[in-house]
Amino acid sequence: MNKSTKNPPGLLFWMIEQLIPEQLTETGSGDYAELYQIIYAERGKWRAKVWLLLQVFRAVPYYISESILWSTILFRNYVLTAWRNIVRNKIYSFINISGLAIGLTASILILLFVNNELSFNNFHKDEERLFRVGVNFPKWDGPDEYGKSCPVVMGPALREYFPEVESSIRFASQYAVVRHGEKRFSERIRFTDKEFFDVFSFDLAAGDPATALSDLSSIVLTEQYAEKYFGDENPTGKTLSLTFGDKQRDFTVSGIARNMPNNSSILFNFLVRVENMEFTYSKEAVTNWGDFSYPIYLKLNENSRPESMNKKFPEFVTTYIVPAFSKWDESASVENPPVKLQLQKIRDIHSIDNAMRGSSRTTFLLMSIAFFILAIASINFMNLSIARSSQRFTEFGMRRVLGANRKQLMRQFWSESTVMTGISMFTGIILAILLLPLFNELAGKRLTTADLLTPLFIAEGILTIFIVGILSGSYPAIVMTAFKPVEVLKNRIAGRGKTKLNKTLVALQFALSIFMLLVAIFVGRQLYFMIGTDTGYNKDGLVTINIQEYETEAEAKVLERFKTLAASYPDIENVSAASVTFGAGRSGYPIQTEEGSLTVIQYKVAHDYLKTIGVELITGRDFSREIASDSNAVIVNESLLNIMKIENPLGKQLGNPSDGYPYHLTIIGVVPDYHFLSLKREIGPMIIHMVPGWGLNRLLVSINTGNISETLINLESIWKEIQPDKPFTYSFISDDLARQYSVERRWFNIVQYSTIFAFLIALMGMYGLISFAVTRRIKEIGIRKVLGARVLNIYNLIVKEYVVLVLAANLISWPAAYFTVRQILQNYHYRIDIEPLYFIITGAVSILVMLLVISYSVVKTANRNPADSLRTE
Amino acid sequence: MKIISRVEELIMLSIWRLGEEAYTVPIMEEANRHTGSKWILSGIFIPLNRLEKKGLIASELGDPTPERGGKRKRFYKITDEGFAALKEVRDVEKSMWDGLSDIPA
Numbered sequence: 001m002n003k004s005t006k007n008p009p010g011l012l013f014w015m016i017e018q019l020i021p022e023q024l025t026e027t028g029s030g031d032y033a034e035l036y037q038i039i040y041a042e043r044g045k046w047r048a049k050v051w052l053l054l055q056v057f058r059a060v061p062y063y064i065s066e067s068i069l070w071s072t073i074l075f076r077n078y079v080l081t082a083w084r085n086i087v088r089n090k091i092y093s094f095i096n097i098s099g100l101a102i103g104l105t106a107s108i109l110i111l112l113f114v115n116n117e118l119s120f121n122n123f124h125k126d127e128e129r130l131f132r133v134g135v136n137f138p139k140w141d142g143p144d145e146y147g148k149s150c151p152v153v154m155g156p157a158l159r160e161y162f163p164e165v166e167s168s169i170r171f172a173s174q175y176a177v178v179r180h181g182e183k184r185f186s187e188r189i190r191f192t193d194k195e196f197f198d199v200f201s202f203d204l205a206a207g208d209p210a211t212a213l214s215d216l217s218s219i220v221l222t223e224q225y226a227e228k229y230f231g232d233e234n235p236t237g238k239t240l241s242l243t244f245g246d247k248q249r250d251f252t253v254s255g256i257a258r259n260m261p262n263n264s265s266i267l268f269n270f271l272v273r274v275e276n277m278e279f280t281y282s283k284e285a286v287t288n289w290g291d292f293s294y295p296i297y298l299k300l301n302e303n304s305r306p307e308s309m310n311k312k313f314p315e316f317v318t319t320y321i322v323p324a325f326s327k328w329d330e331s332a333s334v335e336n337p338p339v340k341l342q343l344q345k346i347r348d349i350h351s352i353d354n355a356m357r358g359s360s361r362t363t364f365l366l367m368s369i370a371f372f373i374l375a376i377a378s379i380n381f382m383n384l385s386i387a388r389s390s391q392r393f394t395e396f397g398m399r400r401v402l403g404a405n406r407k408q409l410m411r412q413f414w415s416e417s418t419v420m421t422g423i424s425m426f427t428g429i430i431l432a433i434l435l436l437p438l439f440n441e442l443a444g445k446r447l448t449t450a451d452l453l454t455p456l457f458i459a460e461g462i463l464t465i466f467i468v469g470i471l472s473g474s475y476p477a478i479v480m481t482a483f484k485p486v487e488v489l490k491n492r493i494a495g496r497g498k499t500k501l502n503k504t505l506v507a508l509q510f511a512l513s514i515f516m517l518l519v520a521i522f523v524g525r526q527l528y529f530m531i532g533t534d535t536g537y538n539k540d541g542l543v544t545i546n547i548q549e550y551e552t553e554a555e556a557k558v559l560e561r562f563k564t565l566a567a568s569y570p571d572i573e574n575v576s577a578a579s580v581t582f583g584a585g586r587s588g589y590p591i592q593t594e595e596g597s598l599t600v601i602q603y604k605v606a607h608d609y610l611k612t613i614g615v616e617l618i619t620g621r622d623f624s625r626e627i628a629s630d631s632n633a634v635i636v637n638e639s640l641l642n643i644m645k646i647e648n649p650l651g652k653q654l655g656n657p658s659d660g661y662p663y664h665l666t667i668i669g670v671v672p673d674y675h676f677l678s679l680k681r682e683i684g685p686m687i688i689h690m691v692p693g694w695g696l697n698r699l700l701v702s703i704n705t706g707n708i709s710e711t712l713i714n715l716e717s718i719w720k721e722i723q724p725d726k727p728f729t730y731s732f733i734s735d736d737l738a739r740q741y742s743v744e745r746r747w748f749n750i751v752q753y754s755t756i757f758a759f760l761i762a763l764m765g766m767y768g769l770i771s772f773a774v775t776r777r778i779k780e781i782g783i784r785k786v787l788g789a790r791v792l793n794i795y796n797l798i799v800k801e802y803v804v805l806v807l808a809a810n811l812i813s814w815p816a817a818y819f820t821v822r823q824i825l826q827n828y829h830y831r832i833d834i835e836p837l838y839f840i841i842t843g844a845v846s847i848l849v850m851l852l853v854i855s856y857s858v859v860k861t862a863n864r865n866p867a868d869s870l871r872t873e
Numbered sequence: 874m875k876i877i878s879r880v881e882e883l884i885m886l887s888i889w890r891l892g893e894e895a896y897t898v899p900i901m902e903e904a905n906r907h908t909g910s911k912w913i914l915s916g917i918f919i920p921l922n923r924l925e926k927k928g929l930i931a932s933e934l935g936d937p938t939p940e941r942g943g944k945r946k947r948f949y950k951i952t953d954e955g956f957a958a959l960k961e962v963r964d965v966e967k968s969m970w971d972g973l974s975d976i977p978a
Binding site: 007008019020021023024026027028029030031032033034035037055058059062063066 | 896897898913914915916918919921922925934937938940941942943944945946947
């Protein structure tokens with residue numbers, strides 16, 4: 001037999017060695033070597049090598065299946081140990097898990113919000129080809145402000161003129177009283193083109209999208225409204241009666257649409273053909289090029305590019321709009337177009353529409369809040385894990401002594417922190433689902449559990465669990481298992497240095513919480529200021545009722561009859577009417593005097609307006625029934641006089657520049673500057689007049705606030721006598737005003753709750769940290785007690801350590817809070833001052849909180865019998 | 874006691890047959906001789922581990938030899954529990970096959 005041993009080739013041999021199960025590493029390689037010799041001897045070098053190569057390949061499947069099996073067994077073991085450890089320390093685990101869970105809940109909710117915002121209008125087929133027509137009036141708008149209101153007649157014109165346009169969809173609206181059987185309500189009806197369902201992807205629960213709007217008398221309604229009017233009946237084919245003003249028409253239900261998705265800017269409850277508007281409103285509505293009221297959406301052909309259309313728009317404007325405009329605006333010409341058009345991508349319209357209200361900024365700010373909270377919670381989590389680990393040195397030492405190798409120990413701690421994170425995530429999601437209705441209320445959205453449980457979210461969730469789990473477990477896993485078991489058991493390692501890290505983290509948490517608290521305080525104060533400020537007119541006890549007529553004469557009749565009937569009720573003080581309620585007002589009304597021209601806000605009113613809203617003239621007189629020429633009279637406010645530098649207002653003539661000279665409006669009275677718009681804006685120039693031409697939409701009634709419910713009933717009965725066919729829709733001005741600030745309200749609520757969250761988490765963090773700090777020093781405290789120290793002394797000892805921490809936290813957060821609050825308040829013309837008092841109060845509160853936490857921990861520990869403390873080792 | 878698998882049974886029987894010289898390589902060759910299928914070392918390692926973990930076989934390290942690149946051998950023998958398990962398998966098989974007619978040719 002050949003005695004010389006042939007060495008198997010290094011690389012292949014190394015590979016096969018890797019694939020041998022752990023328990024047999026020593027002997028297994030010997031087996032392969034032995035066989036190698038034999039084959040070498042029998043068949044030669046190359047066959048031996050081939051054999052070895054083959055072995056490598058064939059060993060792989062066995063290796064894989066064994067690994068998986070082992071991992072599952074090990075996994076189960078680690079999870080079990082992890083779970084036992086968690087249960088062993090219920091308080092710590094509870095604090096840690098709930099802290100992180102809360103942080104996760106907040107982040108989840110906010111992420112849902114942001115996702116929803118960013119996904120608006122993305123569900124339409126071919127959405128890259130869908131656009132809305134943006135309109136800019138250079139005279140009144142800033143150069144980049146494009147609104148969405150177009151004339152109805154422009155829709156077909158665009159389709160004819162531009163080959164790029166495949167379909168044009170108009171989306172007008174009008175209110176009508178809808179009737180079926182006993183049910184009768186005032187609803188908003190949408191008017192659109194035949195191809196609506198071809199262009200937009202709205203699902204129909206019943207009916208065929210291709211034909212739903214082929215008939216002029218077809219109507220499509222949503223499931224919700226189908227139920228409202230038809231209950232359980234099948235609505236398809238049935239008749240709905242719609243009454244617009246005094247014009248009635250029957251429509252046949254041709255389709256039922258699914259309820260509107262929560263990310264659509266295009267919303268409807270009832271949909272009919274726009275051609276009906278000629279009857280329901282007027283011929284003017286569908287032919288007038290000057291009436292810019294409703295959006296128009298375009299679907300471009302596949303190969304067309306929006307840029308080429310944008311370039312051609314000026315020509316279009318010249319062809320169609322300039323001729324129409326020059327009839328009443330002589331400045332309109334080819335060189336000076338009265339209107340500029342531009343295509344807006346359908347994915348952008350949500351942020352465009354909400355930009356005015358700062359919604360894209362909202363998104364950014366919300367994400368910052370989510371990030372803050374999550375940061376606080378994660379820091380907490382890691383902090384507490386670290387603090388807890390330092391208590392377990394003895395345990396680690398024992399485990400090492402009993403034979404655990406370092407890798408196993410590391411894996412154990414990682415699995416522990418991952419399991420905790422997993423539980424937190426699960427809790428966080430459940431919490432988020434529970435809080436969804438409340439959050440929807442706060443954020444003005446309709447988010448559902450379905451939005452939450454998308455595959456993307458779930459994947460992100462799992463990823464987060466692993467990242468946070470491994471990160472927070474890293475400290476104990478890596479650092480602490482590195483120590484030699486002997487040293488640990490002898491208690492040489494006290495983990496002194498880590499306290500600094502812990503303290504910094506807690507200070508950071510507190511700083512963030514204090515920051516949020518300060519912002520919340522000032523935002524809240526601003527809100528209450530705005531709601532509470534005297535508006536300058538009598539907003540309490542002022543009720544507005546929708547007239548719902550379309551013709552001036554009809555409106556005036558309603559007013560007259562109402563006034564007559566109301567006279568018999570003493571609690572109804574004054575009745576008047578206006579074109580619009582407070583907070584709005586037709587802006588951009590140009591006036592001209594000898595001195596110059598100005599754009600003002602205009603209110604069209606009826607007699608007794610000022611009496612009704614409770615504003616007294618500074619000088620001059622109110623509109624009077626007796627004086628016929630009062631139809632050309634106006635009342636202005638101080639601001640207008642100041643800006644135009646008019647010294648003697650009474651009798652001054654002014655007019656609309658398009659009417660030309662002589663100006664036929666005369667100033668008969670002056671009112672003080674009252675807040676007819678929101679407090680966000682400075683009080684601007686305003687005129688009130690009774691010029692005919694457009695209508696009065698709302699009755700204004702001032703009532704005695706003593707007996708509101710009864711008076712409301714009276715109002716309703718008066719209404720029923722005058723307008724039995726129309727629903728009684730009313731609201732209180734004070735409510736309307738509060739609603740103006742709904743954005744702020746929402747904001748404030750979110751900030752408020754977030755702050756509570758953040759503070760709670762920081763509190764838990766501080767509590768956890770301090771209780772560890774105290775328990776770590778049980779022995780020390782025991783000794784001190786034996787030596788005669790009183791609980792108070794021990795208390796002072798700990799307080800000294802942490803006072804600095806809280807003061808530092810305050811110091812960091814104050815400047816940041818100050819700048820942020822100032823930034824926010826810039827948006828409001830009428831705003832509160834940033835008083836230092838609140839900073840001091842917050843600081844004091846934070847110190848108080850810290851003292852409380854310390855007291856609780858110290859009392860719990862220091863009251864133990866020193867003998868017991870010294871005995872625990 | 875758990876019923877051992879076919880593979881485990883065959884390996885244990887190979888160990889039994891080999892007596893003193895029962896280490897991985899001869900076990901593999903013995904099994905190959907009887908079953909005709911090509912067992913490979915990887916396929917032996919794992920069942921050997923499992924059996925040892927279950928306590929049905931026991932092992933001892935031998936001396937290193939030069940052909941094995943200086944590595945030792947691991948010698949296996951069947952434990953009492955192992956024999957009990959084999960007996961159980963045989964009893965189960967007997968009772969299962971009992972009364973069944975012959976396999977059709």
